[in-house]
Amino acid sequence: MSTIWYECKIKYRKTDETGGQKITTEPYLVDALSYTEAEKRINEEMAAYISEEFKITNIKVGNYAEIHPFENADRWFKSKVSLLAFDEESGKERKSNMYLLVQANDVREAFDNTLIAMKNTMGEYTIPAISESPIVDVFPYFSGDEDEAEALERFNALKASTAPTYDTSALEAEDLVAELAETNDN
Numbered sequence: 776m777s778t779i780w781y782e783c784k785i786k787y788r789k790t791d792e793t794g795g796q797k798i799t800t801e802p803y804l805v806d807a808l809s810y811t812e813a814e815k816r817i818n819e820e821m822a823a824y825i826s827e828e829f830k831i832t833n834i835k836v837g838n839y840a841e842i843h844p845f846e847n848a849d850r851w852f853k854s855k856v857s858l859l860a861f862d863e864e865s866g867k868e869r870k871s872n873m874y875l876l877v878q879a880n881d882v883r884e885a886f887d888n889t890l891i892a893m894k895n896t897m898g899e900y901t902i903p904a905i906s907e908s909p910i911v912d913v914f915p916y917f918s919g920d921e922d923e924a925e926a927l928e929r930f931n932a933l934k935a936s937t938a939p940t941y942d943t944s945a946l947e948a949e950d951l952v953a954e955l956a957e958t959n960d961n
Contacts, residue, residue, distance in 0.1 A: 778806055779808065780804050781810065781837060782802050782833075783813060816916070842913055843889075850880065850907060851913070853875075854902060854904075857900060858873065877892060885905050
C-alpha cells in the first residue's frame with residue numbers, strides 16, 4: 776500500500792519575537808489512511824507543540840510521491856521531477872511528473888538532495904522546478920512496532936539534526952526512507 780500524505784492547515788495564536796501575539800495559519804503534512812485519521816493524527820501531533828487552542832482549517836491530499844529528510848536542513852522544498860519514457864507505438868517521448876518533498880537550506884541544496892533521492896532511478900528524468908514549500912513539519916505514520924520505533928527515532932533525529940555531516944546524512948536519509956517505505960508497504 777502506498778503512502779498517502781495529507782496537508783493539514785492549523786490556525787493558532789503565535790507569540791512573535793517582540794512578545795506580541797498574532798493569529799497564524801501553518802501547513803503540516805501527516806501520513807494517514809483517510810481524512811478522519813489525518814484529522815486525529817494532526818490533533819495529537821499539534822497538542823504536543825501548541826499549548827493553547829488551535830483550529831484545523833483545511834485538510835487535503837498532498838501531491839507528494841516521496842518525502843526525503845536530510846540532516847542540516849531546516850526548510851522543505853517541493854521538487855518537480857519529470858520521468859521520461861519513450862512510447863514505441865507513437866514514437867514520442869512521454870513525461871510523467873511527480874513531486875518530492877526534500878529537506879534543505881536553500882534551492883541549490885534542494886537540487887542536490889533531489890539528485891541524491893533520485894540516484895537509484897533506472898530511467899531518465901529531469902528536474903524542471905524546485906520551490907520552497909510552506910510545509911512547516913512532516914509527521915510520518917509509525918505503527919508502534921519495535922522496528923518502526925527505531926525508524927521513527929532515526930527519522931526524527933535526521934529531520935531535526937544540526938551535525939555537519941552532509942554527504943553521509945544523505946545516504947542515511949535515503950536508507951531510512953527506503954526502510955520506512957518497505958515497512959509501510961508490508
